[in-house]
Every structure is written in structure tokens, then in C-alpha cells.
Amino acid sequence: MSTFEFDGAGIEFRPGQTIGAALVAAGQVSWRTTRVGGVRRGLFCGIGICFDCLVTVEGEPNQRACLVVAEPGLTVTTQEGTGHEHD
Amino acid sequence: MTRAVIIGAGIVGSACAEALTRRGVEVVVVDRSAVGSGTTSRGEGNILVSDKGPGTELSLAELSRRAWLEVGELIGPSLIELEEKGGLVVAQSRAGLEALARFATGQRAAGVTALDVGDPQVLEPRLAAGLPGAVHYPEDMQVQPVLAAAALLAAALERGATFRTGTDVTAAVRDGDGSLSGIRTADGQVIEADVVVNASGTWGGEVSERLGAPVPVLPRRGFVLVTEPLPPLVRHKVYSADYVDNVGSSDAGLETSCVVEGTRGGTVLIGASRERVGFDTTLSVPVVETLARQAVALFPFLARVNLLRVYRGFRPYCPDHLPVIGPDPRVPGVIHACGHEGAGIGLAAGTGRLVGDYVTGARTHESAGEWAELLPDRFAGPSEQQV
Amino acid sequence: MSTTDVLVVGAGPAGLACAATILEHSSLSVVVVDAGHGPGGQYWRQPAPAVGADALDPAELADLHHDRARFDALLHRLEQGRTDGRLQLRSQHHVWSAVPDMQGYAVHAVDRGRGPSHVPGSTTVARALVLATGAFDRALPFPGWDLPGVMTVGGLQALLKAGGVVAGRRVALGGTGPFLLPVAAGLARHGATVVGVYEANRPARWLREGRAVARNAGKLGEGAGYAAALLRHRVPVRAGRMVVAAHGADRVEAITLARLDRAGHPVPGSDQRVAVDAVGVGWGFSPQLDLAVTLGVDLTPDVAGTEVVAVDDAQRTSRPGVYAAGEVCGVGGAPLALTEGRLAAAAVVADLTDGRVPADVVSSARRVVTRQRAFATAILRAHPVPAGWADRLAPDTIVCRCEEVTLGAVRAAIDERGARDARQVKQLTRTGMGWCQGRVCGYAAALLSSGRPGPAVERLVAAPVPLGTLGALAEPTARPSRRTGISDDAM
Numbered sequence: 001m002s003t004f005e006f007d008g009a010g011i012e013f014r015p016g017q018t019i020g021a022a023l024v025a026a027g028q029v030s031w032r033t034t035r036v037g038g039v040r041r042g043l044f045c046g047i048g049i050c051f052d053c054l055v056t057v058e059g060e061p062n063q064r065a066c067l068v069v070a071e072p073g074l075t076v077t078t079q080e081g082t083g084h085e086h087d
Numbered sequence: 088m089t090r091a092v093i094i095g096a097g098i099v100g101s102a103c104a105e106a107l108t109r110r111g112v113e114v115v116v117v118d119r120s121a122v123g124s125g126t127t128s129r130g131e132g133n134i135l136v137s138d139k140g141p142g143t144e145l146s147l148a149e150l151s152r153r154a155w156l157e158v159g160e161l162i163g164p165s166l167i168e169l170e171e172k173g174g175l176v177v178a179q180s181r182a183g184l185e186a187l188a189r190f191a192t193g194q195r196a197a198g199v200t201a202l203d204v205g206d207p208q209v210l211e212p213r214l215a216a217g218l219p220g221a222v223h224y225p226e227d228m229q230v231q232p233v234l235a236a237a238a239l240l241a242a243a244l245e246r247g248a249t250f251r252t253g254t255d256v257t258a259a260v261r262d263g264d265g266s267l268s269g270i271r272t273a274d275g276q277v278i279e280a281d282v283v284v285n286a287s288g289t290w291g292g293e294v295s296e297r298l299g300a301p302v303p304v305l306p307r308r309g310f311v312l313v314t315e316p317l318p319p320l321v322r323h324k325v326y327s328a329d330y331v332d333n334v335g336s337s338d339a340g341l342e343t344s345c346v347v348e349g350t351r352g353g354t355v356l357i358g359a360s361r362e363r364v365g366f367d368t369t370l371s372v373p374v375v376e377t378l379a380r381q382a383v384a385l386f387p388f389l390a391r392v393n394l395l396r397v398y399r400g401f402r403p404y405c406p407d408h409l410p411v412i413g414p415d416p417r418v419p420g421v422i423h424a425c426g427h428e429g430a431g432i433g434l435a436a437g438t439g440r441l442v443g444d445y446v447t448g449a450r451t452h453e454s455a456g457e458w459a460e461l462l463p464d465r466f467a468g469p470s471e472q473q474v
Numbered sequence: 475m476s477t478t479d480v481l482v483v484g485a486g487p488a489g490l491a492c493a494a495t496i497l498e499h500s501s502l503s504v505v506v507v508d509a510g511h512g513p514g515g516q517y518w519r520q521p522a523p524a525v526g527a528d529a530l531d532p533a534e535l536a537d538l539h540h541d542r543a544r545f546d547a548l549l550h551r552l553e554q555g556r557t558d559g560r561l562q563l564r565s566q567h568h569v570w571s572a573v574p575d576m577q578g579y580a581v582h583a584v585d586r587g588r589g590p591s592h593v594p595g596s597t598t599v600a601r602a603l604v605l606a607t608g609a610f611d612r613a614l615p616f617p618g619w620d621l622p623g624v625m626t627v628g629g630l631q632a633l634l635k636a637g638g639v640v641a642g643r644r645v646a647l648g649g650t651g652p653f654l655l656p657v658a659a660g661l662a663r664h665g666a667t668v669v670g671v672y673e674a675n676r677p678a679r680w681l682r683e684g685r686a687v688a689r690n691a692g693k694l695g696e697g698a699g700y701a702a703a704l705l706r707h708r709v710p711v712r713a714g715r716m717v718v719a720a721h722g723a724d725r726v727e728a729i730t731l732a733r734l735d736r737a738g739h740p741v742p743g744s745d746q747r748v749a750v751d752a753v754g755v756g757w758g759f760s761p762q763l764d765l766a767v768t769l770g771v772d773l774t775p776d777v778a779g780t781e782v783v784a785v786d787d788a789q790r791t792s793r794p795g796v797y798a799a800g801e802v803c804g805v806g807g808a809p810l811a812l813t814e815g816r817l818a819a820a821a822v823v824a825d826l827t828d829g830r831v832p833a834d835v836v837s838s839a840r841r842v843v844t845r846q847r848a849f850a851t852a853i854l855r856a857h858p859v860p861a862g863w864a865d866r867l868a869p870d871t872i873v874c875r876c877e878e879v880t881l882g883a884v885r886a887a888i889d890e891r892g893a894r895d896a897r898q899v900k901q902l903t904r905t906g907m908g909w910c911q912g913r914v915c916g917y918a919a920a921l922l923s924s925g926r927p928g929p930a931v932e933r934l935v936a937a938p939v940p941l942g943t944l945g946a947l948a949e950p951t952a953r954p955s956r957r958t959g960i961s962d963d964a965m
């Protein structure tokens with residue numbers, strides 16, 4: 001089974017899925033906190049319009065989980081706020 | 088009581104309304120559209136002394152800076168996001184630094200605080216390494232233009248002014264002796280007034296013609312880039328000292344001089360271009376690319392930051408690049424307050440003061456003094472004066 | 475920079491049909507640019523191309539596409555064009571600007587298919603530009619709509635069609651429109667318990683649309699098919715109900731439903747709480763107009779007051795050389811989008827070459843468009859946003875998800891500071907200034923401030939672009955992409 005790493009844990013996925021789809025399939029519904037209220041967010045529109053699903057991929061913040069295709073060995077991390085807080 | 092109609096609820100008209108009601112003038116503000124929806128909503132909110140050499144515009148900028156601080160005190164600086172954050176003008180070459188140093192010397196003589204900075208990274212850690220030097224202008228400030236216009240207008244309304252939105256001014260109404268008695272609107276109404284203030288910004292030329300007192304105000308296009316929200320990584324307003332004249336489009340006189348600054352909302356604004364292309368609304372991709380390149384040269388971290396939005400606006404400019412402020416000699420009762428080009432936000436509060444002086448008679452055409460250079464007389468040639 | 479005769483933005487039904495028809499009836503070169511992983515758009519959304527034993531096989535999801543054959547035929551035609559060197563499909567390319575150029579139109583895109591740290595830009599100049607950018611779900615705020623697990627209806631569908639994933643075990647669907655039914659049916663077939671489909675409008679509204687319905691009998695058959703599927707899976711469909719709140723701590727755990735009165739207001743005391751772990755809500759679709767507005771083509775309001783691209787009966791816009799097809803011209807479903815794509819192709823071929831698409835093909839397409847546009851209009855009339863959509867919002871309800879602006883702040887801008895449209899609300903409150911640039915909250919902000927959908931918003935930048943890409947300064951360095959298959963031209 002193909003896996004990528006999410007906050008240190010392995011997430012199994014089926015090649016062809018996006019990171020967002022794989023996370024939802026694994027029971028994970030949120031992977032970022034907002035910069036004002038600090039509340040959790042995940043997929044909303046599913047097609048790249050709403051930017052609610054932003055996540056850090058390979059250290060690069062603000063990637064849309066609903067668009068980025070999952071690949072074996074990718075490192076995905078929960079994004080806090082702007083994603084640049086520790087820049 | 089004097090009754091004034093102010094045409095335009097941009098930053099300038101709103102500042103005039105605040106200043107006039109403060110002096111007890113009865114004010115009606117009219118605008119085709121909403122408060123702050125014209126050029127005021129299309130630019131940045133820089134209140135600058137750093138970009139002005141000695142002369143009338145610098146004097147007005149200094150008056151205006153003081154007036155903004157007072158207004159801020161009155162309204163509450165955080166409501167209008169008024170911040171004394173200071174400007175940092177950064178040279179990117181030795182030659183640039185020498186020119187900047189000369190400019191700053193002249194400004195100091197005129198009373199501007201301009202501090203030499205050997206290592207710009209001390210003030211602005213994210214700047215590119217190895218830049219030769221900078222000048223720090225602690226007096227530069229920033230405001231959120233639409234919030235400021237709305238708050239100034241609200242202050243005037245609280246003092247009894249009225250605001251008529253959706254009202255297009257079409258003509259002046261004159262008495263038998265030719266003096267002004269009001270204005271006419273597109274829906275056929277007449278609003279009576281002793282004084283009419285032309286604060287219609289980029290449309291000041293058209294409105295002044297309708298009032299029978301034409302002054303030339305032309306559009307100068309500008310684009311501003313807005314990034315994704317970031318933590319406060321840029322602390323000052325940071326300018327490149329070099330104006331870059333863009334080859335190839337000299338017709339339009341394209342200039343881009345990069346200004347990078349953070350906002351309360353977290354976005355970074357990158358301004359601004361200047362082009363004389365009339366009211367052409369097309370997005371210019373080369374301009375956007377040039378601004379991006381300049382910004383990344385100053386702040387390399389921006390390379391990975393996304394552009395989310397581009398604003399476009401048309402600065403109101405007079406052929407001699409000075410605003411036109413003061414009573415019109417041709418139509419008694421008309422006072423102009425437009426043509427502030429790329430500095431209308433910064434100069435608005437001071438403009439309100441001057442207009443207040445003219446309306447109440449504290450200052451007249453004859454006693455304009457150091458502000459005489461701004462009078463409309465320079466555009467009111469003798470032949471027109473006989474009209 | 476590269477050049478082509480025709481550039482089509484969008485590889486959904488409209489864009490694909492347009493490209494295929496041009497390839498078939500002319501020798502013009504065509505570039506299709508699309509943000510998705512592969513061709514298909516929303517309707518034929520597919521998993522990303524992948525290899526491996528555990529790869530998601532589109533065949534597993536074949537039941538979600540009942541006209542797969544038509545899609546395959548289009549792909550086949552495009553594949554031929556590619557072999558002939560006349561077609562390029564650029565997937566995962568997001569067009570951020572399309573502007574007039576001396577030779578026609580310059581289309582600027584960023585390639586998001588090469589990994590997060592390498593986002594190259596590209597410019598293509600085309601003699602003719604076809605806008606087939608489709609639509610996106612229309613969302614309206616309600617308390618709790620920002621909880622994880624609450625999505626748009628289309629979002630649930632996209633997750634299922636492209637990922638084979640059902641968003642939850644107990645799913646509720648709300649909003650309005652015929653689209654709720656196929657999504658519910660698909661979710662139920664793929665293992666979710668659909669606790670209910672809550673359609674705000676009542677079927678009685680359809681009685682007024684008899685003529686359009688009669689002329690589109692096929693659509694009724696389709697609807698009946700979904701109804702039967704829902705019956706089979708015991709999915710209750712309730713009309714006159716609306717999701718008025720979502721509840722939960724870190725994710726949605728329940729929703730509150732309310733019954734709507736005849737006038738479309740939630741009836742006090744009619745609340746009902748339902749446990750769920752996923753919700754999809756959709757109020758129809760908004761056309762994706764960003765490129766069209768910046769190009770300055772004429773727009774026209776649909777029956778519900780939403781602006782759409784105005785086209786003549788050959789899909790020409792008001793700007794010479796710019797054509798539009800599919801849901802940018804008004805939401806109307808995939809078959810209509812396909813047909814408009816073919817018509818647009820006929821106009822392009824007629825305008826750019828000496829040849830023609832056969833007259834009978836054009837005239838029959840035109841008849842189909844007329845008939846289906848009438849049906850689309852009937853759908854819009856039968857499925858309005860209820861008058862009381864905002865009755866149950868609270869002052870702390872988030873309106874702008876990106877900038878986290880509450881209804882209280884929006885109302886203050888309207889009531890105390892005189893904001894009369896979405897732009898003024900934005901200037902005063904930041905509603906719509908965040909990542910999504912108001913694509914999600916703009917409709918609500920317009921309704922709240924002006925009572926109408928309002929004029930189309932100008933967005934000079936249609937998709938985010940890294941500044942380094944713009945300045946062409948970003949070296950293709952950082953971390954090399956791990957991607958194996960590059961999506962460029964992937965078919």
C-alpha cells in the first residue's frame with residue numbers, strides 16, 4: 001500500500017487520489033488552523049476554489065490538499081495560520 | 088451660516104467635509120457612488136514626506152501629516168489603521184545611494200527627519216543582503232484609505248452634514264450676476280449652496296467643466312499587487328530608491344518604483360506603476376511582472392509568496408503634477424480640491440484645512456501666501472477669465 | 475512563449491467538445507488549458523492518472539458516469555489531434571490572466587503539476603480564445619458551516635468521483651436544485667448512509683414550468699432514475715427543509731433542520747436535530763467569470779439576476795476573437811455545455827478558416843441549445859434561494875471564511891456605515907479579501923447588502939501566482955519534484 005506522512009503518522013492512499021481525499025478516507029477531516037480564530041479547517045469546495053484546505057507539503061505552505069496529488073513518501077504537515085509563522 | 092456642497096466623497100471630499108463641519112459650515116456631500124469608492128479605494132494608504140523634495144508639495148505634506156495625526160486622535164487611530172510606521176528608502180546601487188543622500192540632504196534643510204542607515208537589514212531583517220545603504224524616514228505614515236474616508240465622512244455627518252449618494256452633478260446654478268447659487272444633479276434637482284467644492288478626484292476635469300471653471304485633471308494609471316496573508320515580515324514602508332523607467336513604453340511614460348509594505352490584514356502590498364494611458368482598464372502583465380521582480384529583488388522571501396490580487400486605479404494629475412486647491416477666479420463660489428495624483432491620501436487632511444480656510448474666508452485668493460502655487464489661476468488663462 | 479490558432483480554457487464538457495469539433499472540421503491548432511489533473515471538468519472528473527497495483531481505477535467509479543462513452547469518444551478525438559501534432563492539453567495549468575495581444579490573446583498560466591516548490595509560468599498567444607471555464611458551487615453561510623465535515627454538494631461529488639471517497643458515514647445534503655439527487659444516489663451506492671436530502675423548494679414550483687419540462691422529457695427520465703435509486707437506498711427526500719445550523723466541536727456532529735414556510739422562511743419551532751458526520755450544502759452554481767470580466771466581454775443577467783457571459787447564437791462574445799461555451803454562459807448542465815462547445819467550434823472554424831462545420835450539425839446544435847436553455851431557466855426559477863436564508867444567522871456566524879469576518883461585522887458595515895453592495899462591504903470589513911477573493915462569500919455579501927446577486931466581480935488575477943514565477947526569478951531549484959508522471963500533455 002502507498003503511504004505518505006502526515007504529522008509524523010503514515011497515511012495509506014490509493015495512487016490517483018489527492019492528499020485531501022486520502023486524508024478524508026483516513027478519517028482526518030481537518031489539517032489547518034485559521035490565522036485569526038485558530039479554528040480547524042479541511043475540505044470545503046473540493047475543487048480548488050475556496051482555499052480552505054490549505055496544507056503544508058514538503059515544507060511548502062498553502063498547498064491546496066484537494067488539488068495536490070498524493071505520492072508515496074511525501075511529507076504533509078498541519079498548517080498553522082498563514083503557514084509562514086516560522087519562516 | 089455658509090452652506091457648502093462638496094462634490095466627491097473620496098478621501099479629499101471627506102476630509103473637506105470633516106474640516107468644514109468642524110468650523111461650523113453647513114455641508115452637503117454628494118457623490119455618484121459610495122464613500123471612498125473612487126480612486127480612494129484603488130491605491131495604497133501612504134502618507135509620505137520621504138518622496139517629496141523641498142517645495143509647496145512638501146509643505147502641504149507636512150501640514151497634512153500634522154492634520155492626519157489630529158484627525159487620528161479624534162477618530163481613533165486604530166479605526167482607520169493609522170500607523171506611524173516610518174519609511175525606509177533603500178538604494179540598490181552605489182550611484183543610487185549617492186543620489187538618495189543628496190535628496191535627503193535637501194529634505195533635512197526643509198525640516199524633514201531623514202536618518203542615514205548603513206545596514207538596512209538592521210531595520211528590516213528580511214531585506215536582501217548586501218544592499219549599500221538606506222535612509223530612514225520615521226515621519227512616514229500609513230492609513231487605510233476607505234476606512235479613513237468613511238470615518239471622516241461619518242464625523243461630518245455626526246456634526247449635521249448630509250450625504251447624498253447616487254447623485255451625479257451636472258452643472259452649476261448661477262445667479263443673475265454670475266455668482267454661484269447651487270448645483271444641478273442628473274435627476275434634475277437643484278441643491279443650493281454658497282460654495283461648491285470640487286473634490287471629484289480623477290473626474291475633477293469633467294466636473295470643473297460642468298461647473299464652468301475648467302481645470303485640467305488627467306488619469307495616470309497604476310497597479311498595486313497584493314499578496315497572500317503573511318505574518319508581519321515587513322515592518323516599514325520599504326521603497327527602492329531607483330525609479331525604473333521602463334524601456335519600450337516611453338509613450339505611456341511607464342514608471343515603476345517599487346514600494347513594499349505590510350498591512351494590518353497581513354497582506355503585503357507592492358506598488359506602484361505609473362502610466363499615462365487614459366482610462367485603459369486592461370491588465371498590463373509586463374507591469375505586474377516588473378513590480379514582482381523589483382519586490383523580490385528587495386525581499387527575496389517574496390519569491391515563494393503568492394500574488395492574490397491586483398488593484399488598478401487612475402490617479403488624478405494636473406499637467407504640472409501639483410494639486411489644484413483654492414477658489415476659482417472665473418466662477419466665484421467654486422473651490423477646487425483635486426488633482427492630488429499619487430499623494431491624495433497623504434495630502435487629504437491638509438487639503439481639508441486649506442479648503443476650510445478658503446470657505447470661511449480665513450484665507451483668500453489674495454492671501455494664499457505659500458499656497459498660491461496651488462491656486463487654479465495657473466489654468467485660468469485670461470481669455471477664459473472673460474467668459 | 476508559444477502560439478496557437480485556438481486556445482480553449484477549460485477541459486470540461488464544453489471545452490472538450492469545442493476542441494474535438496475544431497480538430498475534426500479544420501486544420502487549426504488547438505491548446506486546451508485546464509486546472510484539473512486531466513480532462514473532464516466537473517462532470518467527468520476522474521482520479522489523477524496513476525499507475526501501480528493499488529492505483530485507483532476509474533472503472534471502480536464507472537457507475538458515477540452514465541455517458542462515459544461520449545467522454546471516451548471525445549478523448550479519442552483529442553488523442554488523434556495530439557498524435558497529429560495539432561492539439562496540446564495542458565492539465566494542472568491555472569490561467570491567471572488572459573489579455574488582448576497584438577496577435578490575438580495572450581494567456582498566462584502557472585503549472586501546478588510539478589510539485590509544490592516549482593511553479594513555472596507560461597504564456598500562449600492565440601488567434602481565438604474560447605472561455606469554457608464552467609462554474610463552481612454557490613454556498614451560503616449558516617452557523618457552523620465552517621466546521622470540518624461541512625462541504626459543498628459539488629465538493630462531496632468531486633471527492634467521490636476523483637478520489638473514490640465518501641466524505642462520511644452519515645451524510646446529509648441540503649440546499650436546492652436537481653444536482654442534490656445524483657450526488658445522494660452516488661454516495662448511497664458507495665456505502666454512505668444518506669440521512670436525508672433537504673431540498674428548500676417544493677415540487678409545486680415545477681408546475682409553473684410545464685412547457686420547458688415537456689420539451690425536455692429526457693431530463694424527467696433522468697430525475698426519475700435518481701428518485702428510484704434513492705428509494706432503493708431508503709434515502710428520504712424532504713422538500714421545504716433547510717439546514718439552519720451545523721454543530722460540533724472540531725468537526726460536524728449534527729445539523730439542525732427547519733421547515734420553510736411558503737414564503738421561504740424557517741418556521742419557528744420546526745427545528746429538528748439530526749446526527750451526521752458529513753454535510754453537503756449547495757444553492758446551485760456560480761459561473762466562473764474571472765477571465766471573462768477582465769477581458770471586458772459583455773455580461774447579461776440570468777433569470778435569477780446572476781451575471782453570465784452574453785453570447786450570440788454562435789457562442790461569440792462581444793469581443794472579436796473571444797468565444798464562450800458551457801456554464802460560463804449560464805448554468806445548464808453537461809449536455810448543454812457539450813452542445814455549446816460544438817457551436818463555439820463552428821464559429822471559430824468559420825471565423826478563422828475558409829471551411830465550415832456542416833450546416834445541419836450547427837442547426838441541430840442550435841435547436842438543442844434553445845431547448846435546453848429554456849429548461850435551465852425553468853430550473854433556476856423553480857430553485858431560487860429562499861427569502862429566509864439568512865433568518866437564522868447569528869451575529870457571530872462567519873460570513874467570510876478566509877478573513878473570518880462575522881455577520882455582525884458585515885451588518886455593521888451595512889447598517890451603520892451605509893455599505894450598499896459587496897464591494898463596499900469588502901472595503902469596510904475585508905469580506906472577500908482573502909485567499910478565495912470572495913468566490914465563496916461574495917454571493918452572500920451581495921445578497922446581505924443589496925438584496926441581489928450584484929454585478930460580477932472583477933478579479934484581475936484569476937488564480938494565485940508566486941511572485942517569483944512572475945518575476946521569472948525563481949530558479950527551478952529548491953526541492954526537485956518527486957512527481958513521476960508530468961501532467962503536461964497527459965491524456
Ligand SMILES: Cc1cc2nc3c(=O)[nH]c(=O)nc-3n(C[C@H](O)[C@@H](O)[C@H](O)COP(=O)(O)OP(=O)(O)OC[C@H]3O[C@@H](n4cnc5c(N)ncnc54)[C@H](O)[C@@H]3O)c2cc1C
Binds near residue numbers: 509515627629806807
Ligand atoms: C464541484 C462540482 C461538481 C459537479 N459535478 C457534477 C456531476 O457530477 N454531474 C453533473 O451533471 N453536473 C455536475 N456539476 C455541474 C457542472 O457544472 C456540469 O454541468 C458541467 O461540468 C459543466 O460543464 P462545463 O464544460 O461548462 O464546465 P466544467 O465542467 O466546470 O469545466 C470547466 C473547467 O475549466 C477549468 N477552469 C476554470 N477556470 C480556469 C482557469 N482560470 N484556468 C484553468 N482552468 C480553468 C476548470 O478547472 C474546469 O475543469 C458539478 C459542478 C461542480 C462545481
Ligand SMILES: Cc1cc2nc3c(=O)[nH]c(=O)nc-3n(C[C@H](O)[C@H](O)[C@H](O)COP(=O)(O)OP(=O)(O)OC[C@H]3O[C@@H](n4cnc5c(N)ncnc54)[C@H](O)[C@@H]3O)c2cc1C
Binds near residue numbers: 123128359401
Ligand atoms: C495605484 C495607486 C496607488 C496610490 N497610492 C497612494 C498612496 O500610497 N498614498 C497616497 O496618498 N495616494 C495614493 N494614490 C493616490 C490616491 O489614491 C488619490 O490621489 C486619491 O484617492 C484621490 O482622492 P479623491 O478624493 O480626490 O478622489 P476619489 O477617491 O476618486 O473621489 C472622487 C469622487 O468623486 C465622485 N465623482 C466624480 N464625478 C462626480 C460627479 N459628476 N458627481 C458626483 N460625484 C462625482 C466619484 O464617484 C468619487 O467617489 C494612489 C493611487 C493609485 C491609482
Ligand code: FES
Binds near residue numbers: 046047049
Ligand atoms: S477544498 Fe476548496 S480549495 Fe481545496
